[in-house]
Amino acid sequence: MKIVGLSGSIVGSKTRTAMNDVAMEIADKYPEVDFRLIDLADFNIQFSDGRNYLDYDGDTAYVTKELMDADAIIIGTPIFQASIPATLKNIFDLLPEKAFQDKVVSIVVTAGSSKHFLIPEQQLKPILSYMKAQVVQSYVFIEEKDFYRREIINDDVSFRIERLVEDTVVLTETYSNIRKAKEEEYGF
Template sequence: MKIVGVSGSKMGAKTRTAIDYTIKTLEEKYPDIDSVVIDLADYNVEFSDGRNYLEYEGDTRYVAQTIMEADAIIIGTPIFQASIPATLKNIFDLLPISAFREKVVSMIITAGSTKHYLIPEQQLKPILSYMKAQLVQTYVFIEEKDFQRKEIINDDVLFRIERLVEDTVVLTETYEKIREAKEAEYGF
């Protein structure tokens, strides 16, 4: 199983901190799972122009191909101006419509206030559903007050991240078993 953690912004450190903690938790609890972090701040990703993701080169192709090869994706995103960052939306635009078919996607949201709590529900979940993702329904919402000096200081947030990791792995394993059972019906 391969799980990709995506830090979906070029700005700030809170989302990367949350994704790093999440992947660290994943690696500690499930050492046999292959995991990788893609921090969009570390890559020069071109704007989508409608080409197939395999026709891009360099960082753009690497990011898109790594996400497409994953069994599960943990998306971390800040909320800016009551919306997801353009860098994250661009990743969705680079990928095919059914990019997340048979993939589990979970979310970690960082925001300055509780006023942005519904942005994932109203913006991110519809995009992911349209792209055929199997969503982990609960997501982790982390506020500004939960961080101090690039560390998560709220134990409840740490617990919710651990639960998100567990839910992501269990759901991915469950969908894999369902796919295997369906394929076995064909008898080839």
């Protein structure tokens, strides 16, 4: 099973901190999982211009191919001005309409206040559904007060990350088994 973690911003540290915790949780509990963390701050991604994702090169090609090859994706995003960052939206624009078909996608959100709690519901989940993702319904929402010196200090947040990782792995295995059983029904 291949899971890609996507830290969807090029600024700030909180989303990357949360995604590092996701990576540690997967490494500790699911060492058999091939996990790769992509932090958009480490890449030079081109703006989408309508081309097929396979027609891009460099960092853009690498990131889009990794996402397309994944069985599951854990998206980490901050909330800026009551919206997802443009860098994350650009990634969605680079990919085909059905890019997340047969993929489980889960969400980790960092925000400055609790007022942004519904942004994933109103903006991110509709995009993921449109792209045919099997979205893990519960997401992890982390506020400014849950961080101290680039570490998550709220035990409840750590527990929710643990649960999100478990749900992502279990759902990915379940959907894979269902698809495999359905394919075996054809008998050829």
